[in-house]
Amino acid sequence: MVFSGNSRGDGSVMRQESDSLGVVDIPGDMLYGSNTARALKNFPIADRVLGAETQLVRALAEIKKSCALANLSLGVLDDNRAAALLSACDDMIAGKLNSHFVVPLLEGSGGTSTNMNVNEVLANASLLKLGQQPGQYQMVHPNDHVNCGQSTNDVIPSAMKLAAYRLTDAVVASLQSVSKSLQGKAAEFSAVYRLGRTCLQDGQPMTLGQAFEGYAAVIRRAAERTRVQQQRLLTIPLGGTAIGTGLGASPGFRERLFEQMPEVTGLAVQPSANRFDGMQNLDEFQRLSAELETATAAMAKIAKDFILLSSGPAGGLAEISLPAVQAGSSIMPGKVNPVIPMSVVQLAQIVHGNHACIAMVCQDGMLEINHYEHALGSRLFDSLHRIEEIAGTFGPLCIDGIEANVERSMENLQSSFALATTLVPKLGYAAVSKLVKESIQTRRAFLDLAREHGLIDADEIIELIESVVRVD
Missing domain, CATH: 1.10.275.10 (Fumarase/aspartase (N-terminal domain))
Structure with a gap:
């Protein structure tokens, strides 16, 4: 120059x-x-x-x-x-x-x-x-x-849609990878018996693999729903110029334009069915953001479960061990924190905030256009980038390295009242109720008392657990 x-x-x-x-x-x-x-x-x-x-x-x-x-x-x-x-x-x-x-x-x-x-x-x-x-x-x-033949009002939302479409590819791939990692652990932990909990209270027996099956399913569904919404971004308002009438473009421009767009972009781009709708409304971005919020909320729920199940290692549940990826404290020697699950929870908080902003932008458009679309683009792109980055670490740095503490899981299960209901047909309601009451009063494990009273032996306990967790 x-x-x-x-x-x-x-x-x-x-x-x-x-x-x-x-x-x-x-x-x-x-x-x-x-x-x-x-x-x-x-x-x-x-x-x-x-x-x-x-x-x-x-x-x-x-x-x-x-x-x-x-x-x-x-x-x-x-x-x-x-x-x-x-x-x-x-x-x-x-x-x-x-x-x-x-x-x-x-x-x-x-x-x-x-x-x-x-x-x-x-x-x-x-x-x-x-x-x-x-x-x-x-x-x-x-x-x-x-x-x-263009205006800012049709160029910018059209470009934002194409950019978000391509960025969503990486998000869907990262979600699919998380689901695959979870499914692999579901198979690995299929015979690890554990105490299922509701409201953080003792519930019923299940396997750790069954819990991971649920985790894998919700992330797989999130990836599928995100992919469906992604496809709707290929309908763009380009050619509507300032307000949808096409004023300012030459006759035939819109038709020629959409002959060129698929070849230039390599995407199946289509014009908005209604030009004025395409210019006024950003709701397809809001729907994509909602899917991203749902996906990250699901990952956060899983991450918080990992934090609970790995708590300890001596004073908590300690039913799983997470990979140690960095030191957890500058003052407490040997402490290792669940930093990857923590970052996933933090991601969900950020995406939730971004979605709240996006929803406000969509409702604040006025008359023929929405002139706050750059706030939407900034927050949507941020969510897309962050999900790709954090979900990309969730599998390889956390899920893939999770180990089950088989003995601790079985100990927690057998120390609970989770099998009390299943013993009613064998022992009768009154006998089981008496054992539960005695367990509470003496602070001794329910099954230990049942064995002491000769009501059940160790082999029967395993058979009972296996029969309860079996899913047809």
């Missing part, structure tokens, strides 16, 4: 752009323009910037490329402009321009700053390919050429 303009005094070269609000200084090595520069001053937000959200950048580039191809086919763009713009779009898709996308995701302009950041970078990248300097927009203009 050839730099132009005046030195800022710190060794860097500045260039200037003029818009309807006046003259703006822009770093000479950056491809954005005046709209972006103003956004950086207006929204000095310490949040992820557009360039860091690579799937959103890719989706925006694919949209701009599809629009350019549609305009080229309609004769709205000439061959030279289109060739430069399409090449710039390909660079953007490849991630070569990410450093120039500097607007924070939480910008407050309803998406205009983000869209213009993209338009300006693509215009200036195109100008360089044509031998022109950035800011000389006669050949390729951010609005007249890059944004032709």
